Amino acid sequence: MQLENHVMLDFDISPVGTSRLGEVDFDNLAFGKVFSDHMFVMDYADGAWQRGEISAFGPMTFSPAMMSLHYGQAIFEGMKAFRQQDGSVSLFRPGRNIQRLNFSAHRMSMPEVPEDIVFQAIVELVKLDSKWVPSAPDSALYIRPFMFATESHVGVRPSLNYRLCIFTCPVGAYYTKPVRVKVETKFTRAASGGTGAAKAAGNYAGSLHPTELAKAEGYDQILWTDGATHTKVEECGTMNVGFVMDGKLVVPATSDTVLSGVTRASAVELMRHEGMEVEERVVEVRELHEAIKAGRLTEAFGLGTAATISPICTLGLEDGDWDLPSQDTWSVAPRLKQRLDEVRTGAGEDPFAWNIPV
Numbered sequence: 001m002q003l004e005n006h007v008m009l010d011f012d013i014s015p016v017g018t019s020r021l022g023e024v025d026f027d028n029l030a031f032g033k034v035f036s037d038h039m040f041v042m043d044y045a046d047g048a049w050q051r052g053e054i055s056a057f058g059p060m061t062f063s064p065a066m067m068s069l070h071y072g073q074a075i076f077e078g079m080k081a082f083r084q085q086d087g088s089v090s091l092f093r094p095g096r097n098i099q100r101l102n103f104s105a106h107r108m109s110m111p112e113v114p115e116d117i118v119f120q121a122i123v124e125l126v127k128l129d130s131k132w133v134p135s136a137p138d139s140a141l142y143i144r145p146f147m148f149a150t151e152s153h154v155g156v157r158p159s160l161n162y163r164l165c166i167f168t169c170p171v172g173a174y175y176t177k178p179v180r181v182k183v184e185t186k187f188t189r190a191a192s193g194g195t196g197a198a199k200a201a202g203n204y205a206g207s208l209h210p211t212e213l214a215k216a217e218g219y220d221q222i223l224w225t226d227g228a229t230h231t232k233v234e235e236c237g238t239m240n241v242g243f244v245m246d247g248k249l250v251v252p253a254t255s256d257t258v259l260s261g262v263t264r265a266s267a268v269e270l271m272r273h274e275g276m277e278v279e280e281r282v283v284e285v286r287e288l289h290e291a292i293k294a295g296r297l298t299e300a301f302g303l304g305t306a307a308t309i310s311p312i313c314t315l316g317l318e319d320g321d322w323d324l325p326s327q328d329t330w331s332v333a334p335r336l337k338q339r340l341d342e343v344r345t346g347a348g349e350d351p352f353a354w355n356i357p358v
């Protein structure tokens, strides 16, 4: 997806009079707390998407009977724009996020968005707020597209009205100390036939209580297992998960209970391209257990846009906590992080042309 120069825009742009940029401390960016000057809004009514607009980021007013608040038709995306070595700005694989937004919309009986208009809107939004794209290592402009039902109506059925909104947040390095994860054997994030492969808001609400319980037991996150048997590993918190076992990168295959992450897909493709053996398959808790006992499980990490790679230090299994080897012995996760950073900042080879200039 590449924009022609001077294309007619399918939406209006009303730039703010005064930027809030001067109020922002770029050396101390808390994740998701600072919002750039502009947002994009496009409404769906009378069976069609209406003309959208980029204007000042700010509050919205809704009826208490707004259907998304009651029946949960709400979906979101998360992607990033990166400052390039030469000072320009690029998006990382934006097409995948826009397609996934439509996958989520379809699952939740919401209207699909016109992909070209959404791509244009993201490009124009990032261009307009390009001064908000930080340049420190590991920083980025986080982009949050989301859609929710806006009709005022009591009674369960798909809403007739929706709003698509996109705002952006400058974010600093998302430092995650290595996490202790509890292998979950009671609660379920996603059931077969359910909504787990969609980025549907309710999925995250349902994961909060089990995560609070895991935290009370001294863990940071949950390693989610399949809902039917709790014997197969699926995801880590709100991220995909990868393991290095016997020198191979092993990632749970995507399914209707394992969300198809862009970071996960990129890790698989990049590491294969680098000549590493990569397996996408069912990963059993039992095999992780045996491998960690035998010292064959050498690295484990979450994979997602916010943190890129979130190292796991400990697995909480039924017979207690098992530690992974210390991170200074790891080689795959650091290499993967380095290669992803190089691609996203234009600092190294981009073999699949994932980096899209705005």
Ligand SMILES: *Cc1c(COP(=O)(O)O)cnc(C)c1O
Binding pocket: 078, 199, 235, 237, 238, 239, 240, 259, 260, 261, 262, 263, 264, 303, 304, 305, 306
């Ligand atoms: C967003 C998300 C991921 C990671 O996807 P990315 O595209 O890599 O950010 C993984 N699992 C779940 C449940 C998610 O919501």
